Amino acid sequence: MPKTSKFNIKTIGVPQHGTAWCIPASIENLLLSEGASLLSQEEIIFQYLLKNAHIKTLKNGKKIDLHQLQRFQVLEMFRCEAIPNASFQTFTPIVNSYLQKSDLPLRLSYKEKIRETEYLSEVENILSKDKPVLISAGNANSWHITIVYESNGQELWSYDPGRDQHIIELTNNYNFSHDILYID
Secondary structure: OEEEEEEEEOOOOOOOOOOOHHHHHHHHHHHHHHHOOOOOOHHHHHHHHHHHOOOOOOOOOEEEHHHHOHEEEHHHHOOOOOOOOOOOOHHHHHHHHHHHHHHOOOOEEEOOOHHHHHHHHHHHHHHHOOOOOEEEEEOOOOEEEEEEEOOOOEEEEEEEOOOOOOEEEEHHHEEEEEEEEEEE
8 A cells, every 4th residue: 555654744744825826835835744844835936926927906996016015915815715827837947946945856847738537646756756646636626625635545644735635535536636745
């Protein structure tokens, strides 16, 4: 049974701090599983927004340059909103730039366009290397990220930062997207 021991379910389980922050919250948990507490989900979101969403249009039509605001103002503005164009691919370079500056030999990697028939095998391959893996699963209207830390081929054990719960779910109950994120 593939299993990762680096994800300690007793000490790691930081819930997401924003409505649609499941990717940054899951990345924060993934880093914590490696003993790296250098990057919070807030910092990941803040850096992403400054780099990718320079202008925010308010409901009244007024436009605000995010570079003119303080960090807490930017974070509060997006705490209850979807993050524009958020994906594993968009957050990975931000996190890797922080990791590169640290003395930790870690790097985020993602695989995309994984065939549906190979998805679970890819997840279990990473788990067999003693590494947790972020998966994207959901339905046509909504996708969500969880951190999978164990599998027996029929069930996945994961931490859902949105619900702040550890979950055991049958694999055939998942509708997987076609990408995963993990630490090399």
